[in-house]
Amino acid sequence: MLLDFKVLAVDKQTKARCGEIQLANCKIPTPVFMPVGTQGTIKTLTPEYLKETGTKIILCNAYHLCLRPGEKIIRHLGGLHKFMGWGGAIITDSGGYQVFSLTGLIKVSDNGVEFQSPIDGTRLFLTPERMTQIQNDIGADIIMAFDECVPYPCEQDRASVAVKRTLNWAERCLSAHKNKQQTLFGIVQGGVFKELRIECARNLTEINFEGYAIGGLSVGEGSFLMNEVLDYTVEYLPNDRPRYLMGVGFPTDILDAVERGIDMFDCVVPTRNGRNGCAFTSTGKIKILNSQYKEDAKPLDEMCGCYTCQNFTRAYLRHLFMANEILGLTLMSLHNIYYFQNLMQETRESIKKGAFKDFKTNFLLKQSETSKN
Amino acid sequence: MLLDFKVLAVDKQTKARCGEIQLANCKIPTPVFMPVGTQGTIKTLTPEYLKETGTKIILCNAYHLCLRPGEKIIRHLGGLHKFMGWGGAIITDSGGYQVFSLTGLIKVSDNGVEFQSPIDGTRLFLTPERMTQIQNDIGADIIMAFDECVPYPCEQDRASVAVKRTLNWAERCLSAHKNKQQTLFGIVQGGVFKELRIECARNLTEINFEGYAIGGLSVGEGSFLMNEVLDYTVEYLPNDRPRYLMGVGFPTDILDAVERGIDMFDCVVPTRNGRNGCAFTSTGKIKILNSQYKEDAKPLDEMCGCYTCQNFTRAYLRHLFMANEILGLTLMSLHNIYYFQNLMQETRESIKKGAFKDFKTNFLLKQSETSKN
Numbered sequence: 040m041l042l043d044f045k046v047l048a049v050d051k052q053t054k055a056r057c058g059e060i061q062l063a064n065c066k067i068p069t070p071v072f073m074p075v076g077t078q079g080t081i082k083t084l085t086p087e088y089l090k091e092t093g094t095k096i097i098l099c100n101a102y103h104l105c106l107r108p109g110e111k112i113i114r115h116l117g118g119l120h121k122f123m124g125w126g127g128a129i130i131t132d133s134g135g136y137q138v139f140s141l142t143g144l145i146k147v148s149d150n151g152v153e154f155q156s157p158i159d160g161t162r163l164f165l166t167p168e169r170m171t172q173i174q175n176d177i178g179a180d181i182i183m184a185f186d187e188c189v190p191y192p193c194e195q196d197r198a199s200v201a202v203k204r205t206l207n208w209a210e211r212c213l214s215a216h217k218n219k220q221q222t223l224f225g226i227v228q229g230g231v232f233k234e235l236r237i238e239c240a241r242n243l244t245e246i247n248f249e250g251y252a253i254g255g256l257s258v259g260e261g262s263f264l265m266n267e268v269l270d271y272t273v274e275y276l277p278n279d280r281p282r283y284l285m286g287v288g289f290p291t292d293i294l295d296a297v298e299r300g301i302d303m304f305d306c307v308v309p310t311r312n313g314r315n316g317c318a319f320t321s322t323g324k325i326k327i328l329n330s331q332y333k334e335d336a337k338p339l340d341e342m343c344g345c346y347t348c349q350n351f352t353r354a355y356l357r358h359l360f361m362a363n364e365i366l367g368l369t370l371m372s373l374h375n376i377y378y379f380q381n382l383m384q385e386t387r388e389s390i391k392k393g394a395f396k397d398f399k400t401n402f403l404l405k406q407s408e409t410s411k412n
Numbered sequence: 413m414l415l416d417f418k419v420l421a422v423d424k425q426t427k428a429r430c431g432e433i434q435l436a437n438c439k440i441p442t443p444v445f446m447p448v449g450t451q452g453t454i455k456t457l458t459p460e461y462l463k464e465t466g467t468k469i470i471l472c473n474a475y476h477l478c479l480r481p482g483e484k485i486i487r488h489l490g491g492l493h494k495f496m497g498w499g500g501a502i503i504t505d506s507g508g509y510q511v512f513s514l515t516g517l518i519k520v521s522d523n524g525v526e527f528q529s530p531i532d533g534t535r536l537f538l539t540p541e542r543m544t545q546i547q548n549d550i551g552a553d554i555i556m557a558f559d560e561c562v563p564y565p566c567e568q569d570r571a572s573v574a575v576k577r578t579l580n581w582a583e584r585c586l587s588a589h590k591n592k593q594q595t596l597f598g599i600v601q602g603g604v605f606k607e608l609r610i611e612c613a614r615n616l617t618e619i620n621f622e623g624y625a626i627g628g629l630s631v632g633e634g635s636f637l638m639n640e641v642l643d644y645t646v647e648y649l650p651n652d653r654p655r656y657l658m659g660v661g662f663p664t665d666i667l668d669a670v671e672r673g674i675d676m677f678d679c680v681v682p683t684r685n686g687r688n689g690c691a692f693t694s695t696g697k698i699k700i701l702n703s704q705y706k707e708d709a710k711p712l713d714e715m716c717g718c719y720t721c722q723n724f725t726r727a728y729l730r731h732l733f734m735a736n737e738i739l740g741l742t743l744m745s746l747h748n749i750y751y752f753q754n755l756m757q758e759t760r761e762s763i764k765k766g767a768f769k770d771f772k773t774n775f776l777l778k779q780s781e782t783s784k785n
Contacts, residue, residue: 078735079728085739088458109732112707116727124723266552335487350497351457355452355487358481362451365457365738 042222042249050395054273054300057390060281062119062128062180063220065095068387069281069302072293072379073098074310078107078232079123081376082310083369086125089344092373093380095127098305100175102134102165102183103139106158108174111337118178129179132169133212135186135226136254136286147187149204167211175218183211183252184228191259198230204240210246224250224283231264233271238287240275251276252283252378262292269299290382291406296401297386309375314368316360320379324410325353327371332357345377346370415595415622417654421639423768427646427673430763433654435553437592438468442654442758445666446471446503447683451480452496453747455683456742459498464719465746466753468500471678474555475538479531483549491551498658502552503678506543506585507699508559508599508625509659520560522577548591556625557585559599563573564632571603575612583619597623598657604637606644613648624649625656626674635674637664642672663692663755666777667772672761676723687741687777689733692751695781698726700744705730708750717748721741 043061050056060067074081074089079101081089089097091140099119104110116122120127120371138145138152145154151166167185174182185208187201205228216223225248255271256265270286276282283303284296293304309319318325320340325332327339338348339356345371347356359367381404389398416434421618424431433440447454447462450473454462462470472492475485502600513526518527524539533783540558547555558581560574568579572662578601589596598621600606616624627644632648649655656676657669666677682692691698691715700712711721712729720729720743732740755775762771 047460077729077739080732080735080737080739082740083742085461085719088718108706112727112731115707116709116725122725122728124728143612164653191642304736333481334488336489346458346460352489352495354481354485355497358451358485358495359453362453362480364451364453365741366453366454368738369456369458369742 042281044250046166046278048391048393050390051393052396055138055297055300055386055390055395056282057387058302062096063127064130064180065128066187067128070293070383070386071096071296072383073303073305074376074379075099075305075307076123077103077307079104079113079119080255081372082314083365083372084376086123088346088369088373089125089376090127091104092377093201093315093384094376096133096180097125097127098130098131098135099177099179100137101131101170101177102137104177105116105134105173106156110173112181114176114178120178127285128181130176130181130282131177131179132285133174133183133185133226134165134186135183138165139188139190149207153183155225167208168215171215171223171279172217175221178218179221180222181222181250181321182216183223184209184223184367186228186254187216188228188255193230193300195230195232195235198232202229202235206239207244208248209243209248212250219313224248226252226254226285227272227276229272230255230257231268232345233268236268236272237275240272240274240286244275244277248280250281250283250303252285252303254285257292258286262295265292266295266299269301273300290379291403293382294386297390297393298399309379310372311377313371313385315369316371318371319375321405323406327353327357327360327367329357339374340378342382343374345374347374347377384396415654417623417652421652421764421766424766425761425769426671427507428670428768429673429758431654431675432762435469437499437553438501441500443666443670443756443759444469444607444676445756446676446678446750448472448678448680449496450476450680452477452486452492454580455556456738457584457749459496460559461719461742461746462498462580462749463500465750466757467505467749469553470498470500471503471505472552473502473507473510473551474543474550475510477550478533478546479508479529482545487549487551493551498717500549501554503554504547504550504552504556505658506547506556506599507538508556509561511538512561512563514655520577522580534696540581541588544585544588545590548594550654550747551591552594553683554595554597557582557588557596557598557621558599559627561601561628563602564603567601568603568608569603570599570607571608575602575608579615579619582616582621586619586621592640597621597625599627599658600645602645602647604630604633604641604772606641607747609641609645610648613645617648617650619688621653623654623656623676625626625658625676629657630660630665635668638665639668639672641731642669642674646673663752664776666755667775670763671768671772675784682752683745686746686748689740689744692748695776695780700730700733701725713748713751716747716750716754718747719745720750736767
């Protein structure tokens with residue numbers, strides 16, 4: 040499907056921009072953060088609470104969902120939105136990243152990837168055609184091309200082979216894509232090699248996708264190299280299509296990427312850190328098990344409007360974590376996602392007002408206030 | 413505090429009765445089911461969802477809360493209602509049952525109980541005075557006397573000693589009780605020995621409590637013996653005070669006890685079974701991991717109005733359990749508590765209409781429909 044994407048404002052000092060993606064069920068303001076619901080659930084949260092965080096779109100993993108419960112079951116039950124009771128939008132990752140990072144014995148060829156199911160040991164063969172069909176069945180609003188993701192560090196030769204394969208697979212995904220209510224995005228690979236990234240971006244643009252993701256980053260190369268890759272890669276992506284930086288990240292990484300023209304983000308950080316007892320706040324991170332919060336009657340963040348901060352103290356949250364109570368995981372995840380969504384909203388507003396740089400500087404300054412914790 | 417308890421209707425064929433307990437924050441219709449929030453949280457549920465199940469009052473454990481986070485912290489933070497963000501009523505168990513069932517090395521004397529903290533190994537000494545002070549600090553609406561609970565089976569001599577101690581401790585709890593905004597209940601012990609139960613009930617009534625619990629049941633004696641104990645014990649408890657059967661139970665046990673004049677119940681069954689993948693429904697129990705639910709598009713219970721049944725299929729719930737996703741525990745717990753609260757509401761209505769016996773018979777018949785699962 041042709042994607043209805045509008046750029047509404049572009050920052051004068053940076054490449055930061057703010058826009059809107061119109062999908063079947065909802066309008067997505069960009070830059071947008073997409074919480075990760077790998078297995079068809081944002082861990083510990085009901086769709087109702089997820090909606091209350093301001094989340095409009097989530098990322099699920101076609102790779103995990105095809106292994107369990109299987110894409111045919113999801114299709115039989117009316118598609119992923121209905122299956123998981125989520126009224127917002129969904130994007131599915133094709134599984135390139137998962138196949139290369141989560142499984143042990145894999146065999147990659149130009150045709151596809153052979154590996155063992157981590158669930159039951161079955162030998163599986165994933166091809167661009169198969170991953171597209173799986174995503175067609177699952178029925179997300181946006182689906183991703185199947186790509187080859189290389190680790191960091193990685194020899195240029197190996198990264199070059201992966202780029203060629205990724206381009207070939209991207210074309211095969213486009214041909215295989217049958218569910219025209221869904222929008223297909225291409226993925227730029229190329230490691231930290233400028234000529235490879237540019238080659239990949241140029242060729243993908245020629246194939247012509249409705250949106251472009253930058254994959255294979257945030258895999259250990261560090262913020263400096265990541266930002267460098269973004270700087271030159273974004274130049275070769277069309278202005279009238281959304282740009283999605285996959286798997287990123289921490290608030291500062293997100294702001295760095297927004298500054299470089301990125302529109303979409305996904306990351307497990309707010310939920311995973313929440314479950315590990317780490318809360319993001321307007322003055323820095325809080326590790327809730329720290330004994331200093333034992334009798335602390337304050338909410339996690341006095342500036343926060345989330346359900347957790349409106350109803351519970353740090354002392355209670357600490358108690359829940361000390362006592363291994365699941366409600367602690369739920370309340371921290373909810374808060375952290377709300378925090379990320381609020382950050383994105385403030386980011387969008389600052390871009391509209393032409394004040395993104397000030398906003399970012401101010402944000403970084405405030406973060407240091409409790410960074411000693 | 414004097415307890416405002418009214419009996420509104422008594423069944424003509426049985427001792428079942430329906431009434432109302434007026435507490436500071438809310439009116440509790442009886443017979444009432446109280447979900448268990450041992451550590452100051454109904455496992456996996458936010459207070460908001462708990463309220464949506466129709467829950468008006470919950471049971472928390474003073475024993476666990478004094479070990480962690482400590483009653484002084486709860487008091488410092490404004491009492492347990494505020495600490496856990498629960499706007500309904502709370503009853504705290506004194507810990508008699510926990511001390512005798514959960515800890516290994518204990519030394520009981522007439523003065524109190526000496527044992528090791530299961531959390532950090534500290535030697536602790538709990539007395540009736542100390543457990544009353546702890547409950548005064550925690551600040552629940554209703555608190556329980558500290559009792560000695562004997563196991564099943566148990567020699568009559570040992571049960572007799574425990575009854576004498578329980579009576580002596582009950583008087584000491586009453587003298588020690590300082591927070592007059594709270595109501596103190598006495599607990600009838602006596603194992604399965606008629607003369608001991610009657611002795612205990614008579615003497616407690618003479619001491620004069622605002623409500624009476626029957627403890628030491630549902631510890632392995634089985635439904636037949638439990639009902640027998642209820643039959644003769646309830647006779648010796650005043651009609652104008654609420655009667656609370658501690659730690660019970662399954663729906664059929666609850667209806668048996670309602671029939672014998674019991675007004676209050678608490679049990680971990682809806683939450684624990686929910687976390688174990690077992691749902692209560694109007695046609696019997698469902699074990700959600702059963703492969704027959706793999707593609708089942710129906711809700712857990714088509715007759716149920718809970719959030720889970722209004723939004724999710726059995727297939728999705730099964731997927732969450734297969735994938736070890738916490739949301740599954742939350743949704744099943746929520747459904748089960750709703751089921752129990754709905755059962756209690758139907759029970760109350762049937763008593764008001766003078767149709768309790770028919771309601772019970774009908775309930776038991778419907779239960780068998782999916783009992784093969």
